[in-house]
Amino acid sequence: MKYANQKKLLVAVDCIIFGYDGEDLKLLIIKRPIEPIRDQWSLMGGFVEENEDLNGAAKRILLSLTGLHDVYLEQLHAYGDPKRDSVERTISIAYFALIDIKKYSKQLNNLYHAEWFKLKEVPKLIFDHNQMVTAALDKIRYQAALHPILFELLPKKFTIPQLQALYEQVYDSPIDNRNFIRKITSSGMLIKQNEKDKSNSRRGAFYFKLDKLKHRSQFQSFLNFIPK
Structure with missing residues (x-):
């Protein structure tokens, strides 16, 4: 049985992958492997198969194109402009992912020429993909003011300067260094380690880990750092 007088639509998934390498917040994009506009910069995406749900499609696409799995992945928005794809009417469901680049x-698949770009250096992307990236950043900024999702971008142990630089880049705004250190260390959210990162100075900076038992109860005090 089929619905009468209804045309079929294609459904795709596009993955907006943000990564942090300890210094810069970046976006992972690829050279589009198919026509139209083959070899132009694009988000990672693909069509939803007949017997899979949207989340399954997003995870499959991430794995097949990049080798990435078990990463933070969240559905963002549906894009359905009738003219967004010049070949066929295609509705795209956008997801964003947050990963520690290092x-x-x-694991990145060289077949698709995947490359990391600093956010301010991202080239023009195909279709409405730049619009998707902007929407994803807005969503992440909103989420980060309510939940500690940015810790998904960090390794298990990190320094205070790395954490501060991450928040500054996500919000594209400077944060007072002394106030940040005082507030974050007094929040009880972080567990100080004995090791130091000495890659940037002889004195070095102590590593910290997120206290997962305390981060929910203490996170409200951390919101004072978020630029308004």
């Missing part, structure tokens, strides 16, 4: 740097 953790996954060796």
Whole structure:
């Protein structure tokens, strides 16, 4: 049985992958492998198969194109402009992912020429993909003011300067250094380690880990850092 007088539509998934390498917040994009506009910069995407749900499609596409799995993945928005794809009417469901670049740097699939770009250096993308990236950043900024999702971009142990730089780049706004250190260390959210990162100075900076038992109860005090 079929619905009468209804045309079929294609459904795609596009993945907006943000990564942090300890210094810069970046976006992972690929050279589009198919026509139209083959070899132009694009988000990672693909069509939803007949027997899979949207989340399953997003995870499959991430794995097949990049080798990435078990990453933070959240559905963002549906894009359905009738003219967004010049070949066929295609509705795209956008997802965003947050990863620690160093953790996954060796898993990227070279077949699709995947490349990391600093956010301010991202080239023009195909279709409405730049619009998707902007919407994803807005959603992440909103989410980060309510939940500690940005810790998904960090390794298990990180320094205070790395954490501060991450928040500054996400919100594209400077944060007072002394106030940040005082507030974050007094929040009880972080567990200080004995090790130091000495890659940037002889004195070095202590590593910290997120206290997962305390981060929910203490996160409200952390919101004072978020630029308004």
